[in-house]
Amino acid sequence: MAGEPDDDPRRRIPRTDAVLAHPRLAEAERVLGRAVVKSVVVTAQQRARAGEIAPDEVPGAALAALPTLASSSCAVLNATGVLVHTNLGRAPLSRAALDAVMTSGGNTDVEFDLTTGTRARRGRGALAALADAVPSAGDVHVVNNNAAALLLCALALAGDGGEIVVSRGELVEIGDGFRIPDLLASTGARLREVGTTNRTHLADYAEAIGPATAFVLKVHPSNFLVTGFTSEVAVPELAGLGVPIVADIGSGLLAPHPALPDEPDADTALREGARLVTASGDKLLGGPQAGLLLGDADLVQRLRRHPAARALRVDKLTLAALEATLRGPAPPVRAALDADLPPLLDRAARLADRLAAEGVDAVPVESAAAVGGGGAPGVRLPSAAVSLPEDYAAALRAGDPAVVGRIERGRCLLDLRTVAEDSDEQLLEAVRRCTS
Template sequence: MSADPRRQVPRTDTLLADPRLAAAGERLGRGLVKGAVQRVQQRIRDGEVAPPQAVEAVLASLPGTASSLQPVLNVTGVLVHTNLGRSPLSPAAVDAITAAAGTTDVELDLSTGRRGPRGEAAIAALLAAVPAAEAAIVVNNCAAALALVATALGQDRELVLARGELVEIGDGFRIPELLTATGARLREVGTTNRVTLADYRGALGPETGAVLKVHPSNFVVRGFTRQVEVGELAAALAGTGTPLVADVGSGLLRPHPLLPEEPDLQSTLAAGADVVLASGDKLLGGPQAGLVLGRADLVQRLRRHPLYRALRVDKTTLAALEATLRGPLPPVQEMLAADLDGLRARAGALAARLTEAGLDARAVDADARVGGGGAPEHPLPSAAVSLPGSFAELLRRGTPPVVGYVEGDRTLLNLRSLPTSADEQLAGAVLAAAAR
């Protein structure tokens, strides 16, 4: 009878009373720790864990936080990887979120004791970064910004949009479906590959709410094509009272030498757009947010619309956005600026260390990508560590998970998407995977 494993399983209340697990319960929540205890008890019944090791097994299985999200090492070579949370935040932005997580003065003027403007400092930082804008607001993502514009300017009216810009982006999300869901009517102009200024002019009428330009982002049409640039379209709309709204997508503040065809906020406004929309968590390198900048009267109209209240961001997003704009370069900007020789040196050092440990590791050249729909035709030169193909799954299942990609029969760990400070952690993860 004494050999029956069911009689050797420690009681739940006994394990939860252990000081180490009690402390974990205070940090993570008693329910989460109790669930881990029950799983370890089953492992004891299955003969996988010895009863005296129960507490250590529970502690080893507990996550670092009460959230199920895990930090991941991104060596996909995709800088803005949607499945991995897009742009990593800068340390300054993380500190700002921590400071804003408690009780803050987000809507209180401490000098008067009265209600103050929400997010004023973040908006000021955004306007300082994009001086062509007269005013700005922030909502929870770029799709929300587009929905707000379509509702405020196009509900029961027409939005004029080139047929070639009726795009679908990630996870089956289609721009025309979003726009028509707001009650706006779409007036498509041109053909899939060609649109002219005359097409836009012919579509304008008393029912026109706005002309909308959407940057295709994740695809390019080549060959017999024609599109109307923002400056040309803005000049044609001058004096008509019809606003020109441009969704530039990626959140690039100003032109970048590595991304010559990627539209930016400052240049688009300077070219004559009345309102521009962009994401905050792509090339800007900040938190998820929809940025709306442009003419003061139009931005104020959007701010006063009832839908804005449902779409506005919280205090932590405002804090992170301000810190991203005012603080040091965010990680995605550092990744863009990474020197190819430096990337090759990192790959060579990592490969040499892994080879010394007996692994089949090589340093190779590779291409990286912006990701998030940005600059689809502009690969970024990079360097990677090449390992046998079986490492892809082993690394994903490790702690921390490492996400690379398979090319042919090799697993590539592309270093442009990984901060230099994480190289040591990457080496340890690879060695741990090899040991398994």
């Protein structure tokens, strides 16, 4: 250009196509897409034109600016001691479920019979696995979350102005400001509230039931406890009222678990007389986000054939992950729930000793874990943790992978009930990075 000296360093800035041909950038383009990679190259070229970096530093600057993944999500080691941590994505999937998701990411037989070459029932494998897991269910259906399951019940059974009878003490908020009464009222159903906040009796339900009653809704208040002068009516008593009982158990426990004696489960609720049960797939079941519907075959069929069911259906990835969760080895949430205390204490002692030998202020301590995710409120699971100085918490969260612990009494606790044993070395390395 006129007026520019021939030795202007900007003339040495490599062309975009030349930088994109760099082997590592070409590989990044395969993972992240051309637009993302090209944008960081152009930014690096602009920095060179502004004199911030030398022309030959453009490829390196572009590589340094690349995001590591196409998604903005960051891998996290959950060391909080909360088994189902809503803010960390609730249940982590099992290896079997992750493999199933990878397989189903391509073309799959989700609605195709490979034997006959004809169309088949969508998600039949996942539905069969769910039915096998809850033998007392006449039929099952899956939608995209538990709120959707409850919404579909209201639409299909009471959406024409029918009444839903529910205790005032069970009109809960389910998270992010969404409330059960608002959800149900949005379907066109009418709510008939009975009892009081702390006490509801069988007579309250009986007096409210009439010709317009579509069903009685029993909601498990799974994320809080009301203690003291309280009473509620259990499913077996409600079943004698002569109208369908829909039990929203919430947490996704399909069968009783000895560590959670007060947590309702789907199989027991159906055996006690509930006509329909709704539950979450990504809580105590340990699977993907899904709403599980189990119960009488005729009612489940009504739900399945309702027009809204099409809008609430799950995709092939969810179906694959759900089936693998039900058929495969115990998912991480179940493994954490079943973990025995002595091995946890031994792990905490070994990890703390190794860190202490390297000069880290680390000590093993006993701790208490929780179920979380709106399940088993008040239940404390005995656990063990590695205790570190409080300032480690922020540094650990900034790592890759990020490690999230909890702060108690001015110390950062890394609770091992929610950290798989095969992640211990990863946990150690994360602490070492903070120390260095």
